[in-house]
Amino acid sequence: xxxxxxxxxxxxxxxxxxxxxxxxxxxxxxxxxxxxxxxxxxxxxxxxxxxxxxxxxxxxxxxxxxxxxxxxxxxxxxxxxxxxxxxxxxxxxxxxxxxxxxxxxxxxxxxxxxxxxxxxxxxxxxxxxxxxxxxxxxxxxxxxxxxxxxxxxxxxxxxxxxxxxxxxxxxxxxxxxxxxxxxxxxxxxxxxxxxxxxxxxxxxxxxxxxxxxxxxxxxxxxxxxxxxxxxx
Amino acid sequence: xxxxxxxxxxxxxxxxxxxxxxxxxxxxxxxxxxxxxxxxxxxxxxxxxxxxxxxxxxxxxxxxxxxxxxxxxxxxxxxxxxxxxxxxxxxxxxxxxxxxxxxxxxxxxxxxxxxxxxxxxxxxx
Numbered sequence: 001x002x003x004x005x006x007x008x009x010x011x012x013x014x015x016x017x018x019x020x021x022x023x024x025x026x027x028x029x030x031x032x033x034x035x036x037x038x039x040x041x042x043x044x045x046x047x048x049x050x051x052x053x054x055x056x057x058x059x060x061x062x063x064x065x066x067x068x069x070x071x072x073x074x075x076x077x078x079x080x081x082x083x084x085x086x087x088x089x090x091x092x093x094x095x096x097x098x099x100x101x102x103x104x105x106x107x108x109x110x111x112x113x114x115x116x117x118x119x120x121x122x123x124x125x126x127x128x129x130x131x132x133x134x135x136x137x138x139x140x141x142x143x144x145x146x147x148x149x150x151x152x153x154x155x156x157x158x159x160x161x162x163x164x165x166x167x168x169x170x171x172x173x174x175x176x177x178x179x180x181x182x183x184x185x186x187x188x189x190x191x192x193x194x195x196x197x198x199x200x201x202x203x204x205x206x207x208x209x210x211x212x213x214x215x216x217x218x219x220x221x222x223x224x225x226x227x228x229x230x231x232x
Numbered sequence: 233x234x235x236x237x238x239x240x241x242x243x244x245x246x247x248x249x250x251x252x253x254x255x256x257x258x259x260x261x262x263x264x265x266x267x268x269x270x271x272x273x274x275x276x277x278x279x280x281x282x283x284x285x286x287x288x289x290x291x292x293x294x295x296x297x298x299x300x301x302x303x304x305x306x307x308x309x310x311x312x313x314x315x316x317x318x319x320x321x322x323x324x325x326x327x328x329x330x331x332x333x334x335x336x337x338x339x340x341x342x343x344x345x346x347x348x349x350x351x352x353x354x355x356x357x
Contacts, residue, residue: 031280032280164276168273171272171277193236225238
């Protein structure tokens, strides 16, 4: 039962500001989970702690039983808006670079996702639209065959057509038999039918972690409506 | 996605939708349903949710899964006929309940329904 992400009494402080306060939760394999909450609620910090790119001030984060740190990148594929570091790379070069960094990167899968996303492999990253950068993130992140895919705001600020293609990419290429996808989002309505469960944060505290369908069943509420009530 | 509402679990709403498609004949006896993943892609829906919808319909005998081949609308339709009647009964029950609450008599409901259907048929022509 060690195949999960486990956080125990995690607190994260930046200088004298508390980003996260006493968070305890577990996330198993086989789920799509949304981290929701307003700006500054700690969503991105939580995701970064799970990826091992950031370390807790106190408490523990373990991924498959091992303490999260830089080596966690072996089992976690993490992406955020700032992950596309080399603007002079073409789409294909970015894919080749990712393959050189991660042994679990599946080039054939990457090609397939790239085609689905209708990306031109010869385009330079710096000349891609915001939407196409988002699509490239999907290619680079989902082509890694690792148990955990973590994406920071993969749908934010994109037009509906691009969001739709990204969501379809996620459903097509995340294998819930072996993988879990965790993403942050401040537009909950968009991910309601996509996620199994959600983690709601408010001012750095865990407000609720629940199964989406349970919320529908027990309270007959969409997450958005529940949040309106819970965040007052 | 917008067609799904919060009053009921999404997997049940998907199950109801598939059920209605079978009853209306949109999905035919013996027809293969999309794979769980393809159904997920169609509705931007979590594959686990689709899986639950399929399992629910299987449990009710409305769908059947053949190992290694996929999920099908059964060839045998007796179960379906039964379900069709049940669904009709449920809908009528609901409608009559609301009408009764508002104080309409059986005769009024019946004549109202007849008029409505006659008009609707004219509209179709």
